[in-house]
Amino acid sequence: MACRSLLATIALAGLFAADAAGAQDFLLKYPDIVGQWRRPPGIGIQWDQSKRVGPAQQAPLTPEYQARYEANLADQRAGGQGTDPLGKCIPPGMPRMMSVIFPMEIIIMPNTTYILTDYTDPRRIFTDGRAWPKEIEPTFNGHSIGKWIDEDGDGRYDVLEIETRGFKGPRTYEASGIELHDDGETVIKERISLDKTNKDTLVDEITTIDNALTRPWGVTKKYQRERNNVVWYFNHCAENNHHVWIGKDNYMVSGDGYLMPVKKNQAPPDLRYFQSSQK
Amino acid sequence: MFYRSLISATALAGVLLAAFTAAHADDSKHPNLKGQWNTLSPRGSFDPDKPPGRGTLAPLTEEYKAVYEANVKDQLAGGHGTEPSYMCLPPGMPRAMIAYESMEVVVTPETTYILIDHIHDHRRIHTDGRPWPDDIEPSFRGHSIGKWIDEGNTGRFNVLEVETRGFKGPRAYDTSGLPLHSDNKTVVKERIYQDKADPNILYDEITTIDSALTRPWTVTRKYQRDPDPFPWWREVVCTENNQHVHIGNENYMIGADGLLMPAKKGQQPPDLRYFTQGEVTGATK
Numbered sequence: 001m002a003c004r005s006l007l008a009t010i011a012l013a014g015l016f017a018a019d020a021a022g023a024q025d026f027l028l029k030y031p032d033i034v035g036q037w038r039r040p041p042g043i044g045i046q047w048d049q050s051k052r053v054g055p056a057q058q059a060p061l062t063p064e065y066q067a068r069y070e071a072n073l074a075d076q077r078a079g080g081q082g083t084d085p086l087g088k089c090i091p092p093g094m095p096r097m098m099s100v101i102f103p104m105e106i107i108i109m110p111n112t113t114y115i116l117t118d119y120t121d122p123r124r125i126f127t128d129g130r131a132w133p134k135e136i137e138p139t140f141n142g143h144s145i146g147k148w149i150d151e152d153g154d155g156r157y158d159v160l161e162i163e164t165r166g167f168k169g170p171r172t173y174e175a176s177g178i179e180l181h182d183d184g185e186t187v188i189k190e191r192i193s194l195d196k197t198n199k200d201t202l203v204d205e206i207t208t209i210d211n212a213l214t215r216p217w218g219v220t221k222k223y224q225r226e227r228n229n230v231v232w233y234f235n236h237c238a239e240n241n242h243h244v245w246i247g248k249d250n251y252m253v254s255g256d257g258y259l260m261p262v263k264k265n266q267a268p269p270d271l272r273y274f275q276s277s278q279k
Numbered sequence: 280m281f282y283r284s285l286i287s288a289t290a291l292a293g294v295l296l297a298a299f300t301a302a303h304a305d306d307s308k309h310p311n312l313k314g315q316w317n318t319l320s321p322r323g324s325f326d327p328d329k330p331p332g333r334g335t336l337a338p339l340t341e342e343y344k345a346v347y348e349a350n351v352k353d354q355l356a357g358g359h360g361t362e363p364s365y366m367c368l369p370p371g372m373p374r375a376m377i378a379y380e381s382m383e384v385v386v387t388p389e390t391t392y393i394l395i396d397h398i399h400d401h402r403r404i405h406t407d408g409r410p411w412p413d414d415i416e417p418s419f420r421g422h423s424i425g426k427w428i429d430e431g432n433t434g435r436f437n438v439l440e441v442e443t444r445g446f447k448g449p450r451a452y453d454t455s456g457l458p459l460h461s462d463n464k465t466v467v468k469e470r471i472y473q474d475k476a477d478p479n480i481l482y483d484e485i486t487t488i489d490s491a492l493t494r495p496w497t498v499t500r501k502y503q504r505d506p507d508p509f510p511w512w513r514e515v516v517c518t519e520n521n522q523h524v525h526i527g528n529e530n531y532m533i534g535a536d537g538l539l540m541p542a543k544k545g546q547q548p549p550d551l552r553y554f555t556q557g558e559v560t561g562a563t564k
Contacts, residue, residue, distance in 0.1 A: 089367065089518035107385060107392065111313075114385065114392075121396045121514060130509055139514035234418035236399055237518070238367035244524055247537030257527030260553035267554075273540035274548040 030108045030148065030157050031194050036230045037104045037202055037223035045099060047173035048219040054176040065179060065212035072177035079263040081243065081250050082177040085170045088245055089237035091120050093140025093171045094164050095188050095206050098221060102235050106202075113146060113160060119235050125162050136166030138184050151193075164188040173208075181212035200225040309427060309436050310473055312384040315510035316481055316502040322377055325452035326498040332455040343458060343491035350456035357543035359523075359530055362456040363449040366525055367398060367517035371419025371450045372443050373467045373485050375400040376500055380515050384471075384481075391425060391439060398517050404441050415445030417463060430472075441469040452487075460491035479504040 046053035054073075061069060072082030081087040091097070097120045107114040111128035125146040136143045142164040148157035167184040180186050187209040195201035202225070207218040244251045244259065246269040254260045259268070320327030329335045332351070339347060350360025359365045370377070378395055385392040389407040393400075404425040415422045421443040427436035446463040459465050466488040474480035481502040488495045524531045524539065526549045534540045539548070 091516055107387065109385060109387075114394075116392075116401065118399070121399070122394050122401055124512060133509075137511065137513070140516065141514060231416065232403065233416070234399075234420065236369055236419070238398075244526065246524065246533060246539050253526055254553065258553055259526050259549045259551060268551045269539045269549075271539060271548040273534065273538055274546070 028156060032199065033106050033108070033192075033194060033202060035105070036226040036232070037100065037106070038226050039100055040201075040222055040224045043222075045101060045175055047096070047099065047178065049221055050219075053174055057174070057176070057178060059173065059178045060214045060217055061178070062212055062214055065181070069178055072179070076177065079261075079266075083170065083179050084172050084175050084177045086172075086175065086237070087241075087243040087250065089241055090170065091140045093120075093167065093169075094123075094142045094144075094186075095208055096171060096173055097123065097141070098190075098204055098206060099174065100221075100223060102233050103226065104223065105232075118232055119237075125160070127160075132165070138166055138168035140168060140171060142167045142186070142188065158193055160190075160192040162188075162190040162192070164190070179212060180208075180210050183211055186210045195222070200227070307435075309386045311478065312386055312473075312481070314383075315505040315507070315512070316378070316382040316384065317505060318378040318382075319480075319501040319503050320377075322379055323454060325374065325377065325457065327500055328498070331453060335452075335455070335457060337452065337457050338493045338496055339457075340491055340493055343460070346458055346491075347456065350458065354456060357541075357546075360456040361449065361458040362451050362454055364398070364451075364454070364517070365521075365523045365530070367521055368449070369398040369400060369419045371446065371448075372402075372421045372423075372465075373487050374450065374452055375402065375420060376469075376483050376485060377453065378500075378502060380513060381505070381510070382502060383512075396512060397515055404439070406439075411444070417445055417447035419447060419450060421446045421465075421467065437472055439469075439471040441467075441471065443467040443469070458491060459487075460489050462490050465489045479506075 043049050044053060046057065047059075048057050051057050059069070068083065072084075076082040076084075086092060092099070092101075097117060100117060102117055102119040105116045107116070111126065113125040113127055115123040115125065121141060123141050123144065125144040127146045127148060130145065132145065133143070143166040144162050144164040146160050146162040149159040149161055150157050151159050165187055167180070167186050169180060169182060169184055171180045171186075172178055173180070189207045189209070191205040193203055195203055202223040204221045204223070205218065206221060207216050209216045242253050244253055249266070249269065250262055251266075251269070252260050252262050261268075324331035324335055326335050326337070346361060350362070353360040354362070364370055369375070370379070375395060375397070379400075380395055380397045383394040385394065389405070391404040391406055393402040393404065395401060400420070402420050402423055404423040406425045406427060409424065411424065412422070422445040423441050423443040425439050425441040428438040428440055429436050430438050444466055446459075446465050448459060448461055448463050450459045450465075451457055452459070468486045468488070470484040472482055474482065481504070482499055483502070484497065484499045486495050486497040522533045523542075524533055529546070529549065530542050531546070531549070532540050532542050541548075
């Protein structure tokens with residue numbers, strides 16, 4: 001009897017040991033990337049952090065999209081928004097949301113890693129081993145499937161590899177209006193990891209494969225952990241947006257509440273549907 | 280010797296049990312809220328037990344009853360009254376918990392996240408025991424502090440109590456335009472819990488304390504878990520196809536042909552005083 005009790009207790013201890021090991025495995029399996037991440041000081045809204053915003057990015061665009069980019073720049077110089085959709089408060093989507101205009105939070109759960117920025121809808125990266133769906137409803141964020149990798153074999157994951165597909169547009173890389181292709185067939189591959197020499201620096205190696213590019217475009221973005229002044233800003237584009245689109249034309253609403261042109265000699269909107277004449 | 284081994288093994292089991300419990304603080308203590316939750320309560324009315332609009336019988340002060348009636352009149356005339364979401368402003372709290380789109384509840388030891396892919400409706404509920412900050416940056420969703428409770432001493436948390444403060448406006452309870460007070464001193468208290476008989480049903484008992492109300496107003500909204508292990512998370516972007524245009528204090532519409540049109544009968548066109556060049560067409564010709 002006593003012998004059976006001892007065996008049962010040992011078995012119970014073994015069971016708890018296995019469970020505890022499993023729990024510890026989860027806690028210790030992932031890198032410490034909790035907290036708030038921001039753009040490093042001096043880094044603005046540019047896509048490739050190592051270059052200035054605009055033509056200095058030297059995006060490897062096809063001739064067709066290079067021509068569109070230049071037309072967009074001419075429109076922006078004239079006061080328009082060019083191809084940058086954010087003036088309409090269209091979300092940046094992927095890959096532009098990884099420019100982290102406002103702070104980012106990463107939440108790791110066993111089946112999903114979440115990327116939250118208070119400027120866009122949450123990004124879900126499914127890490128549960130699911131297959132690609134046969135059909136993906138196109139979105140600005142795209143559909144992301146990821147895999148945690150223990151690259152150095154130390155028993156702890158150190159890299160999150162992600163592939164994202166299933167897009168809609170319009171999307172651009174940055175405010176200068178470098179466009180992604182209209183076909184939405186972009187594929188984005190990322191490797192997210194902590195800097196090996198500075199655990200308060202997060203690195204996202206982003207490679208964009210897109211039909212508006214002559215070759216895959218790889219950039220490395222870095223983020224800095226904020227430990228002392230963690231404030232989550234709520235930024236909602238539509239709250240104070242002074243841009244107005246009427247048809248294909250962009251106007252502004254002035255500080256005193258009147259419609260105004262954004263370009264020299266811009267015609268006012270067609271008011272044929274108003275029966276009464278202007279005051 | 281034999282008994283010493285037995286005692287040692289039992290002690291070992293106890294130590295490992297303690298380690299297991301501590302390590303599994305999330306899964307062993309918190310309810311399983313994983314998956315996609317969709318509202319079972321009507322979206323049109325904040326109080327799911329009452330019809331929308333006047334039928335809600337919200338306990339508004341006389342001043343805010345008048346604000347609400349003026350809003351109804353404006354809506355009947357083609358305007359939006361005190362309903363701000365046509366401008367793609369987020370509903371904020373407490374309206375976000377109508378859950379216009381699917382909801383996910385992500386529970387971590389320090390924070391419970393409520394993610395709703397509508398108009399930036401995601402919320403952080405801090406459950407790490409932090410105090411209220413001296414200053415709260417006002418937001419539509421407010422600042423939420425929560426506490427997991429083991430009601431009935433079951434050995435497992437079963438209720439999340441949340442208090443939310445620190446708002447900005449404009450906010451309304453639902454599309455009828457039922458307004459919250461413009462002082463934004465709203466306090467929202469919630470109790471979020473699963474149905475005891477059916478863990479796939481979730482309740483949010485929401486009590487709103489607001490200067491536009493004569494007393495705290497409590498409603499209970501209900502959500503159901505989608506059985507699909509890989510549910511689709513729909514992306515909804517209000518600004519993508521919004522046909523409303525707001526110029527000054529006036530709301531207009533964009534017609535299917537892209538031209539500006541009135542939203543109300545007899546509405547004046549926008550004042551074009553800043554246009555000095557170009558052809559003026561239509562009513563202002």
